[in-house]
Amino acid sequence: MIRKALIGLAGLFLVLVAVVAGNTLTTRAPLPTPEPAATDRIGFRDQAALRLAEAVRFRTISYGPGAPVEAAAFDALDSFLVRSYRRVHAVLGRESVNRFSRLYRWQGSEPDLKPILLIGHLDVVPVEEGTEGDWSEPPFAGIVADGAIWGRGTLDDKPAVLGPLEAIEYLLGQGVARPKRTVYLAFGHDEELGGADGAGKIAALLAERGVRLAFTLDEGSIVAHDLVPGVDRPVALVGTAEKGYLSLELTARAEGGHSSMPPRTTAVGKLARAIDRLQTNPLPAALEPPASDMFEFLAPRMALPMRAVMANRWLFEPLIVARLEGSPSTNAMVRTTIAPTIVRGGVKDNVLPTEARGVINFRILPGETIASVIEYVRRTVDDPDVDVRPVGDGNEPSPVSDSGSASFAALGRTVMQVFPDVAVAPALVIAGTDSKHYVGLAENSYRFLPVRLGPKDLARFHGTDERITVESYAEVIRFYVRLLRNVAL
Numbered sequence: 001m002i003r004k005a006l007i008g009l010a011g012l013f014l015v016l017v018a019v020v021a022g023n024t025l026t027t028r029a030p031l032p033t034p035e036p037a038a039t040d041r042i043g044f045r046d047q048a049a050l051r052l053a054e055a056v057r058f059r060t061i062s063y064g065p066g067a068p069v070e071a072a073a074f075d076a077l078d079s080f081l082v083r084s085y086r087r088v089h090a091v092l093g094r095e096s097v098n099r100f101s102r103l104y105r106w107q108g109s110e111p112d113l114k115p116i117l118l119i120g121h122l123d124v125v126p127v128e129e130g131t132e133g134d135w136s137e138p139p140f141a142g143i144v145a146d147g148a149i150w151g152r153g154t155l156d157d158k159p160a161v162l163g164p165l166e167a168i169e170y171l172l173g174q175g176v177a178r179p180k181r182t183v184y185l186a187f188g189h190d191e192e193l194g195g196a197d198g199a200g201k202i203a204a205l206l207a208e209r210g211v212r213l214a215f216t217l218d219e220g221s222i223v224a225h226d227l228v229p230g231v232d233r234p235v236a237l238v239g240t241a242e243k244g245y246l247s248l249e250l251t252a253r254a255e256g257g258h259s260s261m262p263p264r265t266t267a268v269g270k271l272a273r274a275i276d277r278l279q280t281n282p283l284p285a286a287l288e289p290p291a292s293d294m295f296e297f298l299a300p301r302m303a304l305p306m307r308a309v310m311a312n313r314w315l316f317e318p319l320i321v322a323r324l325e326g327s328p329s330t331n332a333m334v335r336t337t338i339a340p341t342i343v344r345g346g347v348k349d350n351v352l353p354t355e356a357r358g359v360i361n362f363r364i365l366p367g368e369t370i371a372s373v374i375e376y377v378r379r380t381v382d383d384p385d386v387d388v389r390p391v392g393d394g395n396e397p398s399p400v401s402d403s404g405s406a407s408f409a410a411l412g413r414t415v416m417q418v419f420p421d422v423a424v425a426p427a428l429v430i431a432g433t434d435s436k437h438y439v440g441l442a443e444n445s446y447r448f449l450p451v452r453l454g455p456k457d458l459a460r461f462h463g464t465d466e467r468i469t470v471e472s473y474a475e476v477i478r479f480y481v482r483l484l485r486n487v488a489l
Contacts, residue, residue: 220447
C-alpha cells in the first residue's frame with residue numbers, strides 16, 4: 001500500500017513538473033512585435049525643447065484647495081500656446097471650459113469612428129519652501145542645459161500638453177488636413193487638486209453633448225528602466241487602472257484633566273491603539289488585474305526561474321504575493337494601502353486632552369470600494385470611543401480597462417515602434433490622474449506618459465530637479481505623431 005501511494009505521489013509530481021515546464025516553454029508575449037514603421041523625421045527637436053522650456057516659466061501653480069487660481073499665469077500660458085502652435089489654432093476647434101481649462105477638437109471625416117481623447121494638465125505643484133536653492137537650475141527658469149529641460153512641470157505634466165500640440169502641428173505641416181477619427185485634447189487646470197473644476201467640467205460638457213470615446217490616454221505610468229525586476233529590458237507600463245483615494249479622520253475621546261492622574265487609557269492612547277490595529281492588520285493582498293495582467297505580459301521576457309514562476313501563477317501565486325508584499329512599491333500593487341499622515345492632540349505636556357485626532361490616507365485597490373474600506377476600519381478599530389469619518393472628497397478605484405482590446409494593441413504597437421528596445425505591459429497606477437473624470441465616457445482608459453525614467457528619476461516628480469532630457473522629449477513627440485497615424489489618420 002505504501003509503495004503504491006509513493007508511486008502515485010511520484011506520478012503526480014511528474015505530471016506537475018510537466019505542466020509547469022510546458023507552461024514555461026509555451027508562454028508567449030500577448031503583443032506581437034510590430035513591423036518597423038516609417039520614421040517621421042521631425043527636424044525641430046531643439047526648437048520643441050525651447051518651447052517646453054518656455055512653458056515651464058509660466059507659474060501655473062495649484063497651491064491647495066480654496067487657494068485662488070493663478071489667473072495671470074494661466075492666461076499667459078494660453079497666449080503662448082496660441083502663438084506657438086499657429087496651425088493647430090487655425091484648424092482645430094478650441095474652447096475654454098470653466099475659464100482656465102481647454103478643450104480642442106480635430107474633427108474627423110468618418111463619424112462612425114469613435115473619437116479618442118488625449119489628456120494633459122496645465123497646473124503644477126509648488127516647490128517646497130526653502131528648497132529652491134537645492135535645484136541644479138531654478139525651478140521656473142525654463143533652462144535647457146546638459147542635454148535636459150529643467151523645471152517644474154517638465155515631467156508632471158506639460159509634455160502631455162505640448163507633446164500632442166507639437167505632433168498635430170507637425171502633421172498639419174505635412175499636409176494632413178483632417179483625420180479619419182475625431183481627436184480631442186483636454187487640458188485641465190486643477191489636476192493637482194483632484195481635477196473637479198477642470199477635467200470634471202470638461203467631462204460633463206462632453207457627456208452633455210453625447211460624446212462616446214474609443215479610449216482616453218492620460219499621464220500615469222512610464223517607460224521604466226531598471227525598475228521591473230527580472231526583465232532584461234526597459235518596460236513600457238501602460239496603466240489600465242488607477243487606485244481609489246480616501247482619507248479618514250479618527251477622533252478618540254476620553255476624560256481630560258491633570259496628567260498626574262491619568263485614566264487607564266487616554267485619548268492619545270486610544271488613537272495610537274486604533275492606528276496600530278490598522279497597521280498590524282492590513283487589508284488582504286491579492287494578485288488581481290491589472291497587476292496579474294502585467295505579469296502575464298512580462299513572463300515571456302523573464303529568465304528562469306522567474307519565468308517559470310510567473311507562467312504558473314495558479315501554483316505559485318502565494319509565493320509571488322508574499323514577495324510583492326516585501327517592498328512598499330510592489331506592496332501597493334496588491335493591496336489597499338494604509339498611511340497615517342496627520343496626528344493632533346493636546347496643547348500642553350501636563351494636560352490630558354479630551355480629544356486626539358488622526359488622518360489616515362488609503363489608496364484603494366480595484367475590486368474594493370470606499371464603503372468596504374470604511375467598514376474594515378470600523379471593524380478593525382473596534383472602539384466605541386473612536387469615531388471614524390471621511391475627510392474631503394474621495395474617489396472609487398477605476399474600472400480595469402481591457403488589455404486585450406484593439407485600442408491597447410494599437411498603443412502597444414505605437415510604443416514598440418517608437419521605443420523598439422522595450423517590452424509593453426499593463427499596469428496599475430497607484431497615484432491619481434484626471435482620467436477618473438472621463439471613465440464613464442470611454443470604452444477604455446489608459447494612463448501612460450511616453451518618457452524613459454530610471455530609479456533616480458522617480459523622486460523628480462513633485463520633487464527637486466524635475467527635468468526631462470531633450471532626446472526623451474523628442475521621443476514623446478514622436479510617440480504622439482505615431483499614435484495619431486496608427487489610430488486616427
